[in-house]
Amino acid sequence: MAEDIASQPDILSAVAYRLANDPRLPAWAHAREHLAGNPSTPGPLLEQLAQDPDPDVRLQTASNPSTPLPALHQFVVSDNDRARWTVASNPSLPAADLELLSHCPDHDVLWRVARHPHTPVPVLERMAGDPKLSLVARTVLARRPEIGQATLLRLAADPHWEVRQEVARNDNTGTAVLDLLAQDRNDDVQFHVSQHPHTSGPALATLSRAVNMNVLFHVARHPNTPPEVLTELLRDRNTVIASAAADNPNLPAHILAMWQLANQ
Numbered sequence: 001m002a003e004d005i006a007s008q009p010d011i012l013s014a015v016a017y018r019l020a021n022d023p024r025l026p027a028w029a030h031a032r033e034h035l036a037g038n039p040s041t042p043g044p045l046l047e048q049l050a051q052d053p054d055p056d057v058r059l060q061t062a063s064n065p066s067t068p069l070p071a072l073h074q075f076v077v078s079d080n081d082r083a084r085w086t087v088a089s090n091p092s093l094p095a096a097d098l099e100l101l102s103h104c105p106d107h108d109v110l111w112r113v114a115r116h117p118h119t120p121v122p123v124l125e126r127m128a129g130d131p132k133l134s135l136v137a138r139t140v141l142a143r144r145p146e147i148g149q150a151t152l153l154r155l156a157a158d159p160h161w162e163v164r165q166e167v168a169r170n171d172n173t174g175t176a177v178l179d180l181l182a183q184d185r186n187d188d189v190q191f192h193v194s195q196h197p198h199t200s201g202p203a204l205a206t207l208s209r210a211v212n213m214n215v216l217f218h219v220a221r222h223p224n225t226p227p228e229v230l231t232e233l234l235r236d237r238n239t240v241i242a243s244a245a246a247d248n249p250n251l252p253a254h255i256l257a258m259w260q261l262a263n264q
Helices: 009-020 025-037 043-049 055-063 069-076 081-087 095-101 107-115 121-128 135-143 149-156 161-169 175-181 187-195 201-207 213-221 227-233 239-247 253-262
Strands: none
Touching: 025 043, 025 055, 043 055, 043 069, 055 069, 055 081, 069 081, 069 095, 081 095, 081 107, 095 107, 095 121, 107 121, 107 135, 121 135, 121 149, 135 149, 135 161, 149 161, 149 175, 161 175, 161 187, 175 187, 175 201, 187 201, 187 213, 201 213, 201 227, 213 227, 213 239, 227 239, 227 253, 239 253
């Protein structure tokens, strides 16, 4: 019954309180653990289970989105690493507690804060400027659509290509950042810049000098690719790239006609 979130709240509450207060606590730890993780468990009981002597019961309470905020806060200020890891992923955790956790030195806490939907944008941007932030956390931050262009520009200069790639994949990344990333030597970064809708004509011209065939194909298809770049791509020995350039509506009609005539 403890696992069944469809249980009647009054029945669940009666069973829960009995289990939580049973003197044979170790024998009932497994049942209490399920109660602690059940979103239907009443708030007062979850507050009680947050103080349970069994650490697994407490962790289930820390992960439960129905746990009252004061109880969640106790996990935030705890010196227990596992408790902070767990509560940092709780979808009900408020912004104020996420801000507190963002100052934690534990990398496993920080990447969870970086991905949490309630973390305030100023906190995300401050974290992005931390030179000690882990690669995982920086990669997560680079995916966040809320962060501003200045922060994305900083992440676009990251020494790790995984971070730069995520900036190139971010729908919010602007033209100026993509202009910088178009000069990146990493094929994966170039590939995502070549497909981004905000990539400028000059950036696509830069990418047209890439050696990766997949990058060139997407440059040939991009709606912002300049006519002179498409004209050059028509001469590519790879017929797939040349055909993509021929299909691009930015290609001047007279250039297309000459190409078609030459390839009859």
